[in-house]
Amino acid sequence: MNVFGWLDDQLLRMRWLSELVRQLVEQGMGLPVSGPIGGSVHFFIYDTVKIFILLAVLIFAISYVQSHFPPERTRRILGRFTGVRGNVLAALLGTVTPFCSCSSIPLFIGFTSAGLPICVTFSFLISSPLVDLASVILLASIFNWPIAIAYVTVGVVLAVIGGTLISRAGMERHIEPFVFNSPVIQLDESEPRIRERLLFARDQVIDIVRRVWLYILIGVGIGAAIHNWIPGSLINGMLGQDKPWSVPLATLIGVPMYADIFGTLPIAEALVARGVGLGTALAFMMSVTALSLPSIIMLKRVIRVPLLAVFVGIVASGIMLIGFLFNAFAGAFV
């Protein structure tokens, strides 16, 4: 018997939960899950519980890891590397650091003012919203590991290329001067004890659950609607695999929206279940989480319009590239 396959099924995909909810819906409520109402109820309960369990476990684990990388330390580590290695490291660090651009912008300022090269700080700024550990494990849970790993790889490559391009184009003159002139302070870093790290991780879980629970319910609700109510012909007519515009359209729909990765996953999951290309669903997911009106408005206070346009352009075209790649090679993954 394949032990890893079993662990994957039960721990990450939570087959046991799906089965439990199926019995609850069929025997408790008398609704067959093959019908539209029973199916929606099953999807809604199963997905909500699954995402909340994953969210709690993941944020706890990631926050514990994060407590080893406070910003000052991250900055020192980054300062030791030059060239492409610095870029790759910045992109990777972007994956373990905070979840929204309201916290990644102060980091960007702190890194830049300390004299880290623009190519490195932009690699960080691009990868930070694009790839995070939580989305990797969620992708593995809902789809599979090769997809999750491919997603990180493409995201990191994109961040490295994007950072390098922006720096080569000499665009640092479009960064607001205060970013370079901010003071660099060295805080006294007392190494936290294990108990403090655990408390920090617990507080992060509570904070993030309070912030995103509504997005999750809305996301699962939309997912349930896509799953059972919206006609397949309509979905496939707009976003079907044979439609060349499906990836750009999914990206365009996603950009102005702002939601957490946890809210968008059930939508992506339902879209794929209804026959939409994996790349199209990923493009939608990434554009919702990585680019949004609020984060663009925040960025505008730090970088001027030409650079902002290049930044948005790089991230948006990267997302579409990922979409096309995954659609073209989906057969290799699913």
Added chain:
Amino acid sequence: MIIKVLGSGCRKCIELADNTRKALDARGQQADIVKVTDFADIAAHGVMSTPALVIDGKLVSVGKVLTVQDVADLLDKVD
């Protein structure tokens, strides 16, 4: 006394400002609480993780939502 709460306006910053207000009230102390939300102003304090607390120009805490007790302890130190 002037106390600044630095942060781009997320829930954590509001919580920290509330706890600061409560700590001041409990001590019967007067102070102006100023919310600093602009990135340029936040960066001018050299802060990389918000919310942060500045008492009379001195940075006393970063990246934490202090409890009422924490703020009270910090105010003790200032006195």
